[in-house]
Amino acid sequence: MNWKRMRKFMRRWLLYTIHDAFAQTFGWLTLFGGSVGGFVLAKFGIRTASDQLTTNIIGAFGGFLLGLCVYAVVGFFKTQRYMQPLALSITDDVRSPDFAFNDQFRGYSVATIVRNRSDVHWKDCTAHVMNAPLHDGSTGPRYVEKFDLPPKSRKTVYIAYWFSREPPNPDDNDIGLTGPEAACWGGNICWVPGTGANLHIRIRPQDAESKDLHCRVWIDTTARKLRAEPLPD
Secondary structure, eight states, X not given: OOHHHHHHHHHHHHHHHHHHHHHHTTTTTHHHHHHHHHHHHHHTTOOOOOSHHHHHHHHXXXXXXXXXXXXXXXXXXXXXXXXXXXXXXXXXXXXXXXXXXXXXXXXXXXXEEEEEOSSXXXXXXXXXXXXXXXXXXXEEEEEEEEEEEOTTOEEEEEEEEEEEEXXXXXXXXXXXXXXXOOSSTTTTXXXXXXXXXXXXXXXXXXXXXXXXXXXXXEEETTTTEEEEEEOOO
């Protein structure tokens, strides 16, 4: 068991529970707080007074107790989303704005849809293709993009691309991997040789756990498009 991770989970869970219970004590919880507070005080043998101030205090106290019970459950799921905030999917239905369509050249893209499930703004998230071909013939991480993820937001990260062309121009033989632009033409181009490959994509927030996605990317020679599908982790 990872005790450091467990302590972090418990601290965040308690923070969510207490914060949400306090925030709603004078909201919807007040409707039920009086009866709950009166019941608890009666259990301890304390008789409630009939003046308005005492009634309000009992209502707030009961609302807070009720809120602790309700938001302890809600906070558990919020904490899970905080600990593992990212959800990833793969798509070949979007087109990168960098690849304009015209009558002679048609660009197709594969992208990862990154969704932030938590209520935290994650900064300096990085995307890498972990098994990209390197210049020395080996495979390793290829940096793709850095971005921020506001709460409950989505980000489209373009991973791979391919061009079809009208004769006499040939279609691309290989699949290109997206990456930062270089100062010179062709200085940072990276190709996956062949008509298909299995890619390992990793999205890493600055202060949270990374999330991996494995997918199959291939050239559909019949439809003359770039395709993608997720693979089991």
